[in-house]
Amino acid sequence: MTRATETSNPLSFLDEALSQLRAEGLYRKLRVLSGEQRPTSRFDSREVINLSSNNYLGLTTHPKLREAALRAVKELGVGSGSVRTIAGTMDLHMELERRIAVFKKTEASVVFQSGFAANAGTVAAILGKDDLILSDELNHASIIDGARLSRAAIRVFPHRDPAALGRLLEETASVKRRLVITDGVFSMDGDIAPMREIAALARAHGAIMMVDDAHASGVLGQAGRGTVDHFGLHGQVDIQVGTLSKAIGVLGGYVAGSQSLIEYLYHRARPFLFSTSHPPAVASACLAAFDVLESEPERIERLWSNTKRFKDGLKRLGFDTGLSETPITPIMVGEADLAMKFSDRLFERGLFAQGIGFPTVAKGKARLRTIVTATHTEAELDRALSILEDVGRSLEIIR
Ligand SMILES: Cc1ncc(COP(=O)(O)O)c(C=O)c1O
Numbered sequence: 001m002t003r004a005t006e007t008s009n010p011l012s013f014l015d016e017a018l019s020q021l022r023a024e025g026l027y028r029k030l031r032v033l034s035g036e037q038r039p040t041s042r043f044d045s046r047e048v049i050n051l052s053s054n055n056y057l058g059l060t061t062h063p064k065l066r067e068a069a070l071r072a073v074k075e076l077g078v079g080s081g082s083v084r085t086i087a088g089t090m091d092l093h094m095e096l097e098r099r100i101a102v103f104k105k106t107e108a109s110v111v112f113q114s115g116f117a118a119n120a121g122t123v124a125a126i127l128g129k130d131d132l133i134l135s136d137e138l139n140h141a142s143i144i145d146g147a148r149l150s151r152a153a154i155r156v157f158p159h160r161d162p163a164a165l166g167r168l169l170e171e172t173a174s175v176k177r178r179l180v181i182t183d184g185v186f187s188m189d190g191d192i193a194p195m196r197e198i199a200a201l202a203r204a205h206g207a208i209m210m211v212d213d214a215h216a217s218g219v220l221g222q223a224g225r226g227t228v229d230h231f232g233l234h235g236q237v238d239i240q241v242g243t244l245s246k247a248i249g250v251l252g253g254y255v256a257g258s259q260s261l262i263e264y265l266y267h268r269a270r271p272f273l274f275s276t277s278h279p280p281a282v283a284s285a286c287l288a289a290f291d292v293l294e295s296e297p298e299r300i301e302r303l304w305s306n307t308k309r310f311k312d313g314l315k316r317l318g319f320d321t322g323l324s325e326t327p328i329t330p331i332m333v334g335e336a337d338l339a340m341k342f343s344d345r346l347f348e349r350g351l352f353a354q355g356i357g358f359p360t361v362a363k364g365k366a367r368l369r370t371i372v373t374a375t376h377t378e379a380e381l382d383r384a385l386s387i388l389e390d391v392g393r394s395l396e397i398i399r
Contacts, residue, residue, distance in 0.1 A: 036060070
């Protein structure tokens with residue numbers, strides 16, 4: 001880079017960074033969806049079996065959610081007009097928060113604009129520079145960003161390793177305020193945190209326990225109540241985060257916990273204070289989604305039977321699916337350029353399974369990340385397996 005080029009375009013370093021991404025096989029064009037988010041959808045003008053959405057229960061297009069959203073638009077308009085703490089708290093926002101608290105069996109809940117905002121906003125609000133965060137090494141980026149924003153010290157424990165966490169808790173006993181934080185279901189690996197052991201350790205050492213249940217909400221526990229319910233830990237996890245953007249099918253994130261936690265977040269969580277609240281259609285559709293979770297349990301049953309069918313098929317074909325125990329099933333590939341080539345070839349054959357590389361996962365651990373949904377048919381899953389077999393063999397990912 002010459003000095004003259006830099007002077008004429010101070011952003012020229014971005015082009016260099018992009019060239020580097022291309023050279024490493026990590027440059028991605030956005031796939032564009034025309035029409036609805038469904039198990040078979042049209043992306044980039046091609047009809048593909050869609051194993052890349054987080055639409056676990058097929059709620060993005062559920063008639064009850066559509067109707068609820070349309071009703072809200074007709075009756076209340078399209079926007080809330082303000083942040084929650086000024087003029088943007090509508091009846092529907094309060095109703096949704098009450099509903100989530102009942103669902104999660106906590107005293108209260110607060111809704112944020114996204115799961116990202118819920119995690120980052122909460123961690124940054126409750127901890128400060130004299131505090132300590134103990135975080136699983138594969139926790140979501142929003143937890144990591146919240147931890148950085150809080151200015152608390154951060155100690156990372158090895159993935160799903162309660163013994164290592166226990167040692168860290170002992171070593172750091174002199175720190176007054178500590179937060180133990182883990183994803184409930186890990187978003188790129190599909191494995192489940194050992195919540196019983198982790199929550200017991202946090203309790204024994206007087207630390208705050210927080211879980212990010214973005215991928216457990218609507219998936220694990222009774223009617224999709226999440227990992228706390230799945231492990232029978234009600235009352236033992238101080239802060240539960242969930243999203244409204246994945247299985248719930250709409251948009252948003254929430255924190256469920258004690259009344260004081262929620263009131264404190266109303267006063268101190270910066271995305272809550274400084275960013276406009278959801279349009280009424282979003283809140284209304286989310287409320288309808290909680291009705292559907294309770295009234296259509298067969299969706300979650302179907303999600304799990306589809307998951308089993310697909311995972312068994314992948315194993316039979318000889319794919320390495322890591323440690324996944326949930327509908328998120330990685331297909332481990334190794335190098336990023338091979339993962340991206342695999343993904344592109346599958347796409348040409350009619351299957352959308354996103355390739356994932358660094359920095360989303362560690363270097364050398366590139367993969368395809370697949371998620372089946374409750375609404376995939378068995379024929380779609382079998383067709384997906386047959387495409388995976390053909391392309392996997394041609395690229396020698398399986399033999
Ligand atoms: C584990 C985890 N936490 C939080 C989020 C953020 O949720 P949202 O998409 O609602 O911002 C995601 C989604 O990307 C996630 O995978």
